[in-house]
Amino acid sequence: MLTLYRRVKEGNGKWRAEKIREGRAIRTSTLVGPFFVRPFVNGVQKRHPLHSTTFAEARQEADEIEKLYEAQSRGLTVNELTAMQNSNRLPLRTVVDTYLEQKKNKAKKTREQYSLTLNEFIEGLGRIKFLDEINVAALRKYKDFLTAKGFAGKTIDTRINIVNFLLKKNGVEARLPKDEMPVVETEAAVPYSDDELKKLFGEMDDEEAIRYKFFLGTACRDKEVTYAAWADINFDKKTYTVRGKPDEGFTVKNHESRTIPIPDTLAAVLKARRKSNPSARWIFVNEAGVPDNHFLRKLKRIALRASANCGQCRTNVTKGKYTTKKQVEVSCATDPVCEHIYLHRFRKTCATRWQEAGVPIRTIQHYLGHKNLETTALYLGVSDSEKVRDKINEAFGD
């Protein structure tokens, strides 16, 4: 019950606020206004004046206002709130808030993703406000809402799956039928074209260039570059040995260390770099001097500057800081979010070059750290169409 206040004019003509005490043996029927209440809205105490002139009316008005705020905070109308209080229905707002509360120990990125998705779920459902209203039709409506926003199949699939976690947790069995789930295109990593590489490297400074040349020259995975140590480089043989770093929690995939040849030009640049850092442990460090693990994020920024983005990708990102923080939809035409720019393509480019240069497939398998030859065969399966164009034309009879 909201506490009632009233304004009282003092002898000196000034107004002061008086808290009204209620209870047995406290006479309130003769009190007159102006009355007001001080409800908490989103954790902030507001002052809300009342129209009523008598105490009895003010009490009733305050109760209605309390209900209104309560309904608002749950995303309901007052009628819906009353209906809910007379039954045992769970509003989706409450269900989502409770679920997000349970996820508060997860990584920041995960929490933001869950919060964005589930708030959007409520928005997309429109007038559907209770957990017991979630059925296949409601989920279709949500999917249509996401589709209308122009999201890619992969994004829609991810969001529906997050909603499914929420439903499972709350014992709701309705799911979108499998054949209605969005088509997720899995793009096999495509080697970078010479033109793309020229654009990307043309935009890099020396430090950036040596990092991504290392990716391109060794076909290493992201973490294998992050945890590359000087001790792993053999300058005489010009090789890099990928080794686990147990003290950093880094283990090599398939638990097999391997040795990869480094191209001469890259080896020379690394040697010069070693001379100026003779006591360092790590080859690629960030501002804090620890192994850099933001190669992907930085590559995406470089690609944007180099106009190497496709211009078609759309996604949501968090912009602003502290109080101005909000989710906004952006395109890869203006932001570093192009889905076609990623580190694995350097690995693919390098492997493809090895193949074209005639390096035996067994050797390529070893350099890539593949456990099975089959993986390597699949990996190198399809040639770049430009490289086989002459043969294609020939076969066509031109």
Ligand SMILES: [Zn+2]
């Ligand atoms: Zn793009």
